[in-house]
Amino acid sequence: MSEFIVIQVGQCGNQxxxxxxxxxxQEYDVKLSHDPPSKCSKRDKTDLQQYMYSFFxxxxxxxxxxxxxxxxxxxxxxxxxxIDMEDSVVARFRAGKFRDLYDKKCLxxxxxxxxxxxxxxxxxHGPKYKQKILNAVQYVVEQCDNLNGFLLLxxxxxGTGSGLGTFIVKxxxxxxxxxxxxxxxxxPTGTEDVITAPYNMAFATQELVNSATCVFxxxxxxxxxxxxxxTSRYCDRVSPFGPFEDVNKIIVDMVLHLTSGxxxxxxxxxxxxxxxxxxVPFPKLNFLLSGFSPFVLKYVTSKHLKNELSLMASSRxxxxxxxxxxxxxxxxxxxxxxxxxxxxxxxxRNYVDKLKTRLRFxxxxxxxxxxxxxxxxxxxxxxxxxxxxxxxxxLNLFDEVLSQFMKLYKRKAHVHHYTAVSEFDIQNFKQCQNxxxxxxxxxxxxxxxxxxxxxxx
Amino acid sequence: xxxxxxxxxxCGSQISEAFYNNLHTEICDSKKDDYYSQSVDSWFHVTKSNxxxxxxLLIDTERKTxxxxxxxxxxxxxxxxxxxxxxxxxxxxxxxxKLLTGEVEEQVRKELERSNQQVRFLxxxxxxxxxxxxxxxxxxxxxxxxFPNKIINGVVLPYSxxxxxxxxxxxxxxxxxxxxxxxxxxxFENDRLHHTCTNSLNIKDVTFDDINNLIARQLLTVLQPLKxxxxxxxxxxxxxxxxxxxxxxxxxxxxKLENASNWRSLLTSISRQSRYDFQQKTQANVTLKLKGVSxxxxxxxxxxxxxxxxxxxxxxxxxxxxxxxHQRRKIFNLDNCxxxxxxxxxxxxxxxxxxxxxxxxxxxGAYMHxxxxxxxxxxxxxSSFEIVENVLQNYKHL
Numbered sequence: 001m002s003e004f005i006v007i008q009v010g011q012c013g014n015q016x017x018x019x020x021x022x023x024x025x026q027e028y029d030v031k032l033s034h035d036p037p038s039k040c041s042k043r044d045k046t047d048l049q050q051y052m053y054s055f056f057x058x059x060x061x062x063x064x065x066x067x068x069x070x071x072x073x074x075x076x077x078x079x080x081x082x083i084d085m086e087d088s089v090v091a092r093f094r095a096g097k098f099r100d101l102y103d104k105k106c107l108x109x110x111x112x113x114x115x116x117x118x119x120x121x122x123x124x125h126g127p128k129y130k131q132k133i134l135n136a137v138q139y140v141v142e143q144c145d146n147l148n149g150f151l152l153l154x155x156x157x158x159g160t161g162s163g164l165g166t167f168i169v170k171x172x173x174x175x176x177x178x179x180x181x182x183x184x185x186x187x188p189t190g191t192e193d194v195i196t197a198p199y200n201m202a203f204a205t206q207e208l209v210n211s212a213t214c215v216f217x218x219x220x221x222x223x224x225x226x227x228x229x230x231t232s233r234y235c236d237r238v239s240p241f242g243p244f245e246d247v248n249k250i251i252v253d254m255v256l257h258l259t260s261g262x263x264x265x266x267x268x269x270x271x272x273x274x275x276x277x278x279x280v281p282f283p284k285l286n287f288l289l290s291g292f293s294p295f296v297l298k299y300v301t302s303k304h305l306k307n308e309l310s311l312m313a314s315s316r317x318x319x320x321x322x323x324x325x326x327x328x329x330x331x332x333x334x335x336x337x338x339x340x341x342x343x344x345x346x347x348x349r350n351y352v353d354k355l356k357t358r359l360r361f362x363x364x365x366x367x368x369x370x371x372x373x374x375x376x377x378x379x380x381x382x383x384x385x386x387x388x389x390x391x392x393x394x395l396n397l398f399d400e401v402l403s404q405f406m407k408l409y410k411r412k413a414h415v416h417h418y419t420a421v422s423e424f425d426i427q428n429f430k431q432c433q434n435x436x437x438x439x440x441x442x443x444x445x446x447x448x449x450x451x452x453x454x455x456x457x
Numbered sequence: 458x459x460x461x462x463x464x465x466x467x468c469g470s471q472i473s474e475a476f477y478n479n480l481h482t483e484i485c486d487s488k489k490d491d492y493y494s495q496s497v498d499s500w501f502h503v504t505k506s507n508x509x510x511x512x513x514l515l516i517d518t519e520r521k522t523x524x525x526x527x528x529x530x531x532x533x534x535x536x537x538x539x540x541x542x543x544x545x546x547x548x549x550x551x552x553x554x555k556l557l558t559g560e561v562e563e564q565v566r567k568e569l570e571r572s573n574q575q576v577r578f579l580x581x582x583x584x585x586x587x588x589x590x591x592x593x594x595x596x597x598x599x600x601x602x603x604f605p606n607k608i609i610n611g612v613v614l615p616y617s618x619x620x621x622x623x624x625x626x627x628x629x630x631x632x633x634x635x636x637x638x639x640x641x642x643x644x645f646e647n648d649r650l651h652h653t654c655t656n657s658l659n660i661k662d663v664t665f666d667d668i669n670n671l672i673a674r675q676l677l678t679v680l681q682p683l684k685x686x687x688x689x690x691x692x693x694x695x696x697x698x699x700x701x702x703x704x705x706x707x708x709x710x711x712x713k714l715e716n717a718s719n720w721r722s723l724l725t726s727i728s729r730q731s732r733y734d735f736q737q738k739t740q741a742n743v744t745l746k747l748k749g750v751s752x753x754x755x756x757x758x759x760x761x762x763x764x765x766x767x768x769x770x771x772x773x774x775x776x777x778x779x780x781x782x783h784q785r786r787k788i789f790n791l792d793n794c795x796x797x798x799x800x801x802x803x804x805x806x807x808x809x810x811x812x813x814x815x816x817x818x819x820x821x822g823a824y825m826h827x828x829x830x831x832x833x834x835x836x837x838x839x840s841s842f843e844i845v846e847n848v849l850q851n852y853k854h855l
Contacts, residue, residue, distance in 0.1 A: 002519075267665045268620070269467055271519065271541035277587075278544055278622040281823040334622055344662040345651070352618060364821040367619040367814055370544075452820055 121163015
């Protein structure tokens, strides 16, 4: 069974994380106080909860857990690392309902934050906390039997998340080169509340291209659209939570879908490291678009709906980034479809055939489709489809990152905040601009590849 | 004669489940006659408490995929839960196999000591994945080097429309290794099996269970004891010529509904199955007249076949040699059951398609960095291309 270490960095990362733990527990059918009693039989439950090792360490593993207190009795610890340079969010973990699920050694905080400055996080906090972070990581790694990967959650806009977050990615790449690093990062496009966000996004993106295994970007703009669309359609289902809770839930659901193939059994298993092999045709092209359907907590039972899900999952409206993998102008380099619930091989093959007609493939990738089946559907649903695509339509995102960066940099606005950090070199700005341009060019080149005329023999 | 079966990876473990389920129904109610004892001898060893334990190894890199409700307890599960082989042949072949070979050797030696007869190895794996293909070919080489026993490989070709992206690379690399180590290779094609499931068995929603079940049955009809030939020799005999080692099995009847009154009607049913070959050839734009090296007919049923039954087959058959075997004992409770094993250029098309796919990826250099990471470079790929192409050329110019 694959095990993951979740590392959440910065305010955004930790807020997603705070939503993450209850969702995981619900998926494993552990009752939190307000849940209705489950219909799950004892046997099914044992089957389901044997997979809990993915996110938890146990002192003594009981066969089944019904409630949170059962879990605590067996000395369970979530394999979560919470790192923030301020104390407000993590302090809530220390006091909250799940406080005993967090290992105190894995909470690293500081005061008073990184001042929305990537350089502060990367160049100053990074080296300062390096040893402390490494110790915490090692402490968790040592408790794992078969570590499958690190999952990092942070935002690209702020200082701590983008700066320290990308520093940690690099640190892990150096110290644990054989363990894969999967990054779920939030681009604050459309809702920028931080004036230096364009710089932070650009620097962080530049770092991730080089040191992450796979990056699953998420755009606030896209998330808010999804929330709006869902809540306005199902107006009787307006979420009782604030918008951030809803938005974070979507991100959490995405991570759960993403890891589900690795955590649960299925006739066609997708392990997390499969994703890298299947989806990244050339080094550095490792930003993957993710989407899933259905979003709403509405039961899907009819056959008709089940068939609709597949194309939905790859459609623009279900992407967590403002990009359309089915766009006929962009080139697709690979698609993964993961069906959760009772899908047959036939179903999946039909979906693949349908999807293929909608995509414009690169000359080599006409068969670049990975299909997976996972037995366990998400909590409260019978079926769901998760899709990953490596498509040049992700350029929308990078173009935006670069143009926002240039808007500020042309006037050299706010540059002095960065140069004030002693380890930061002014050359980094120029370098970052070049790197991003190169990176965008890589994708453009893919779009331009023409089919070779010669064939073997 | 006994057979040590090695199942690799997720595909292998799923087939093992179907295989032993079928074998169980086959022998559980059987009279304790010669057939029974031969059958038990070839697949099991009997413990002191009269329990049957399969002479079998299950090798996987991910514990989660282990089958759960098998009829017989597989004692030898060699598995390191290290998160799979990333769908990467190179990872399985170069890295994961190192972790597993030691334990596999130990278990194989133990199994060899337990059987006092001649032993064959039977490897079952899929060519598309990382664990099956990668670890499978590494262990194949290991077995070839360490033991004099004959090796039979049952390999599963992936759906040509794509199960995973690197399947053509993995198939290419694995096949180039396995071709030299094995004495016979049985090809199972997911596409063909799927086609059989929908068209002949009328299954609307084909699942992997159906496909695996079909594979298991095809294997059993060929490998269960026969009168005039030792188990497994049948297959090796068909591959006398080291240049031609690819075998395909066709089976009739597929369901109880099919008319199975006499051998001739079963033969018609089998020839009906070759319609798929025709479709495949048109799709791949290959014009190839059917030619064969050798084939064998295995008839299981009360009435022994007479010469005239198979006259049409022998006349139309392009194979140089045709063996006919007969076993009076029924199999799967069918009155008559006929399977045709053929070594012919029918195997060409599906392999050719995969080779084209691999070449198509290779000329753009796509996904190469995943393989280079483990030291499988262009030179390695080139030699693999050469080996598999040679095999195909031989079949083409038959």
